[in-house]
Amino acid sequence: MASVLPITAIVFLLSITIAPLDPGTLVLFLFGAILLVGGMGLFTLGVDMSMIPMGEGVGVTISKNKHLIVPIVVYFLLGVLTTMAEPDLQVLSKQVPAINSTVLIVTVAVGVGLFLVGATLRIRFGVPLRRLLLVLYFAVFVLAFLAPGNFIPVSFDSGGVTTGPITVPFIMSLGLGIASTRSDKNSSSDSFGLISLCSIGPILCVLLLGIIYKPTEAASHLSVIPTISTTAQAARYFVESFPTYLNEVAMALLPVAGLFLIFQAITRHFRRSQLMRIAAGLLYTYLGLVFFLCGVNVGFMPAGQLIGATIAMDARKWLLVPIGMLIGYYIVKAEPAVSVLTKQVEEVSNGSISQRAMGLAMSIGVCVSVGLAMVRVLTGLNIFWLLVPGYAISLGLTFLVPDIFTGIAFDSGGVASGPMTATFLLPFAQGACHALGGNMMTDAFGIVAMVAMTPLVTIQVMGLSSVIHHKLARRRLRSRMERVEDTVLYFD
Template sequence: MTNALKDKIFESLTSILPIALIVMGLSIILTPLETGTFVLFIVGVFLLIVGLGSFMLGADMSMLVIGEKIGSTITHSRKIWLIALISFVIGIIVTIAEPDLQILANQVSAVNNYLFIVTVAVGVGLFLMIAMLRIVFRVRLNILLIVFYTLAFILCIAFVPKDFWAVSFDSGGVTTGPMTVPFIMALGVGVASIRGDKHGQDDSFGLVALSSIGPVIAVLILGITFHVSGLEYDMNALHVGAVSDTQGVFMQYMHGFADYAKEVGIALSPILAFFVLFQIVSRSFHKKQLFKIGFGFIYTFVGLVLFLTGANVGFMPVGREIGEALAGLYGGWLLIPVGMLIGYFVVAAEPAVHVLNKQVERMSAGGITSAAMKKGLCIGVSISLGLAMLRIITGINIMWILIPGYVIALVLTFFTPALFTGIAFDSGGVASGAMVSSFVLPMAIGACNVLQGTGDIMTLAFGCVAFVALTPLISIQILGIHYKHKTYRIKRNFLHVEDKILEYEVE
């Protein structure tokens, strides 16, 4: 085991341990778990720690390197048609096998799985193309965000049945998961590096932000086309299987390893094929780099298989049981503080969040630290899950939260430094990943099943992913405004000291 892998596993341990301790505390004090379910969870914690560490190392060695090189190469060619075509193809390739998207598609029974996945993938492809061209033509990010979010809300309110609102906005969150984020973010860094002007760094972020809007609009159009209404949730989608002994636990994980090895293999193969084709055409990497990238793909594959198996086999049934148990206590009101506590820590366990924080710290030359980003995201996601649980208890229409939330987020773009606008809207998509899909969403579904019944799950339980994607937009932009004022004060104090020195020299 290399020192780099040890460091990554230790980092993932500090991220996942708080969630494990919270669940163990709840199982002892408020929500007793069945023995088999608890053993599944303990094994899942171990797999998440090792898997997240391996994934982070693999992403550093392969996905980020490839993405940056492809981004810089196609931009350096100065061929607009090539930039547009490759962006569109990459968007579809990295989305169509995103594990989080597969989970969501399985739960939307009113639409064929493949049709739903292809629709979302085309939405990401089109908007990734728009995002890349935005960097080339130097279009302001906040203008595009205002235009497209306004379009999304008009489609929602005027044309799409309300049963499909939450699913549409959730689709924007789940598509930007552990497969897509490293590659898309690295593309932005690569494209912006060729620009060489003072705003190039600001424009290196924002690709994930626009790629998250594409699926929302695409799925809304799908809802209009198929007149989707009266969606009902199938509770069997959360069924993992009861286990009563260690043999049962072993068999559940063996099935999980087989299933997710196949899924991750399918997800990585198009990216690997695209990389091979790119290398044959461009000869961008020498032999030593190719070996390193190859080992990076292996780490990424192993890490994602372990992580997704642990999350879906170990955490999904625990999330459902905790949600159902809390919903039965004190009218369900305990869901709000527990949801906020889980939200504060769960975001640190998202694989893509570590990629974002590292890219932010690197692109800002340490001016924006990973610790500051982590705190801003934790606060945002904590608030979002509090709102999600409140909506399950009270039945509030999702638009009463989404519309004011996005209005605030879009207004803040006029007061926040451009760099923070891109980071904030990227962070919204990044925060809503595998852990939210496999732990938080099942918890919301279990709670909604007890409090409101199966018929309201699609409108009330779904939407928590959308809230997780919303609140970081506000919290990170507020962080940006604070950073702007702090920088201004430091600069003003420096100029004041400089003036004093000049006065002293004159005297």
């Protein structure tokens, strides 16, 4: 409730002031907010009961295998199958008519599968995350300069949407399980980084796809907003939409559940009581995601699109920037995978990195990113002018902060750009861009990429301030001890 209420209040205030919504769209939004509250609660409970123990169990058992071929095959299949059914990716693929949606989904899934294999092998052999990030992002920007300009924002967006509510909990717990088999001092920090590397794979693969397809005629279109005149019609519209999300979420969870059953049949890793708890958790996860996705897709997407268009058509269209920043600050709190990440970070760091501090750093990052995205919508600024310096600063900070902050920061970028971004912020940018007469492929797309980038900076800045604070504290302690020693010597 606390995570959904602020964004609901902001949209309601906008709807009765500078961005009036028709009653039908507002009712859809409010119904969607109610579903979000219930969905978030069930999802969080279900993840704790099922996805996290499943991922840790698979990670521990598979990483003990002496032969590399088994882990490689298992991790590749996990990456491909979970990504192909990721709801965020389904939303994005339907908005890119330049390339067949199936081709785009398969390309992204293969990218995640390959990089999940690489990420798990990195943990197994203790390869520094910083080194891989420098090499891979260099490759990303080389390919980006070769790809068609109107396809670059979509490529970077694909890296953000793939790490959604299905893949994040499982992959993060998988990393914890693999890292737990190591006993060295870097094992805890190496448990992070899987999400970040799995986000790079789709960017590289989609950029290659853009170079091959040369989609010069790429275009985008706005979603059709339903006409709702009564609350009964709104309720009926949600009821009619439920089967779609019941099917989508089932297709998303079945590959994970199926592979887990095969794993359990072969290894007998979990006891019967644990299996019953995992089964109940999967049911909660399933219902939670159905409620959540139905709420954001049916209720939030039309509201985001209309609010963006209405503000852009106003004489004070510059208000897009501060309003976008305000929405961005609060909307990340409603992302289902964010609570999973912040909780896991607090547990792994033994409380030294609190959920509150992580949440604040991510909110500030997304606030800045949405503001910059709105500047792009208003001015048509090339996304390279923001991505290149943003990632340069992020990679430069990796040399100044502890490794654990680097892993957490680059993971947080993928986690922040989830279904709320794809179904509210992206339509918000598209509605504004269409109203201004801009190119949606180059100006509206890219907002997911921006949301995925800025937390890399803010969380590492938080880590840097922590390092500086500890150094100053040690210096003050050393100075105090020296004064005490001088006093003792004086009296002697």
